[in-house]
Amino acid sequence: MPCYNERPTLETVVAAIRATPVEDVEIILVDDGSTDGTRELIREKLEDRVDRVVLHPENRGKGAALRSGFAAATGDVVLVQDADLEYDPQEYPKLLAPIQAGQADVVFGSRFAGGEAHRVLYYWHSLVNHFLTTLSNAFTNLNLTDMECGYKVFRREVLQRIRLEEDRFGFEPEVTAKVARLGVRIYEVGVSYAGRTYGEGKKIDWRDGVRALYCILRYNLLR
Numbered sequence: 001m002p003c004y005n006e007r008p009t010l011e012t013v014v015a016a017i018r019a020t021p022v023e024d025v026e027i028i029l030v031d032d033g034s035t036d037g038t039r040e041l042i043r044e045k046l047e048d049r050v051d052r053v054v055l056h057p058e059n060r061g062k063g064a065a066l067r068s069g070f071a072a073a074t075g076d077v078v079l080v081q082d083a084d085l086e087y088d089p090q091e092y093p094k095l096l097a098p099i100q101a102g103q104a105d106v107v108f109g110s111r112f113a114g115g116e117a118h119r120v121l122y123y124w125h126s127l128v129n130h131f132l133t134t135l136s137n138a139f140t141n142l143n144l145t146d147m148e149c150g151y152k153v154f155r156r157e158v159l160q161r162i163r164l165e166e167d168r169f170g171f172e173p174e175v176t177a178k179v180a181r182l183g184v185r186i187y188e189v190g191v192s193y194a195g196r197t198y199g200e201g202k203k204i205d206w207r208d209g210v211r212a213l214y215c216i217l218r219y220n221l222l223r
């Protein structure tokens, strides 16, 4: 779980993960240089409710936080859980099923496939999202519907075969390009999405979209 300034939701997310019916969950919390009191919350309340805490002295971005988390992981399967309550840990059984059935090596969540509830929000964001997914698909020849979805699940062996470089949100197109090239079996599962508004703490902005575009070109064209 990569975490940057998520004090209002972090505790609830940890409790929600513990409440899932999935056994043997190892929670690795990576605090990415939070300055909003998240660190104090971790020290005071969460240190003994998670399995590992990794602290970045300074903010480095989601991709960097995930690299730290992946390096600390010991399980067979690694699932990325955002700390902001947009994605619901109740969906772990569904996300894990294709891997547990031996059918998949990687599972992407999708906010656009399947019939789960998702909050109706920014039209222009969804348009940019579809564009980035389509462009990524054109290079990878995968028919994903939501390349940017926060829920991504990997057999840990797959992560060990790729080297990740992007420090920020470029992680999503980068990891997509790199797993596509491995030729591993990728599944997609519809997930619900309780998106938040900028007033509620949404942080992603147009620069992340530009970076995503650059990453799609870079990681698919330059090998």
Ligand SMILES: Nc1nc2c(ncn2[C@@H]2O[C@H](COP(=O)(O)OP(=O)(O)OP(=O)(O)O)[C@@H](O)[C@H]2O)c(=O)[nH]1
Binding pocket: 001, 002, 003, 004, 005, 006, 032, 059, 060, 061, 062, 063, 065, 081, 082, 083, 084, 086, 150, 196, 201, 202, 203, 204
């Ligand atoms: N924004 C941001 N998130 C980070 C960073 N490092 C780790 N994260 C975590 O990465 C996860 C995804 O970040 P979000 O800001 O929710 O990204 P998003 O869901 O694509 O965008 P919004 O929720 O719409 O802002 C959250 O758990 C963050 O706390 C960082 O440097 N910036």
Ligand SMILES: [Mg+2]
Binding pocket: 082, 084, 086
């Ligand atoms: Mg979010």
